[in-house]
Amino acid sequence: MPELPEVEHLKRTLEPALVGARVERVHVYRTDVLRRAADGPGRSGLKRRPSGAALLQSSTIVDLKRHGKQLAIVSDSGAAVCVHLGMSGQLRYVPAGDVLTRTDHVHCQWSLKRSGAQGELLFRDPRRFGGVWMASSLAELEERCWSVMGPDALTISAAAMQAALKRTQRSVKAALLDQHVLAGVGNIYADESLFDARINPQVQASTLSAARVQRLHVALVSVLRSAVDSGGSTLRDYVDSTGAKGSFALKHNVYGRAGSECTRCGGKLVQIVVAQRTTVYCARCQKR
DNA sequence: CCGGACTCCTGTGCGC
DNA sequence: TGCGCACAGGAGTCCG
Structure with a gap:
């Protein structure tokens, strides 16, 4: 399940192939994975096929941006698309001539050309918890979608984190998972960081010193x-844009x-449920 | 307003 | 061997 490290690693593996590439054609196989950034982070998908330009057709990719678990592809026309992988989403780059082993559940496809080299960028998402948000500009995406989330987990300051945790009566784990508090943490890295800090996941966030x-x-x-350095955690589905698995699960x-x-x-690690999520911690190291 | 419960969706893995 | 079911979870939505 892609969280911040997986998306950051994905961004790094995509950059060489994408930045500078021209979008020749766009294919949409399912319109309901598409959303408008102008409508905010809601989940209602499109019923009708949007214009190619809204999905960057005929423009050139100039930048990739990440906030939390979301990855935006920015073009020279100003328009941007923001991909959220959800649970099972993948963004794959397949150079012309190479074959993607699984072509089921591919919902969106961008045909790219970069200094003579051609390839396909594919959004594949079996469970469809993910989606693609279309924005007329990066500013619109940031204003309508990203600003309603908390700061990115890699850049948030300790002071800001403390202020955010002070504000909620929930458990510290529930707070870490809430993208409005900070963006990028999911079930794996919440448990791993709480273990590292020797904090019990059930402790009320506001009571932490x-x-x-x-x-x-x-x-x-x-x-x-x-985790970013290890290429993220692969449990089952996650692979980067080249199809490579991450090795952080071993750690x-x-x-x-x-x-x-x-x-x-x-000591023996115990499993409980916190905030409707499976939670594993050490009862001896992480006392309440 | 806040927080907990429910919901979406498919592939996997387990028990019978 | 095969069937069916519980489970995995990101995050919006609903409800108390």
């Missing part, structure tokens, strides 16, 4: 950076390890 929030901030940034201390020994104290 400044020192503990400071520790959580350090842990979160450290875990996210380390998970808690996620997916319920019943195993704690890598820090040797």
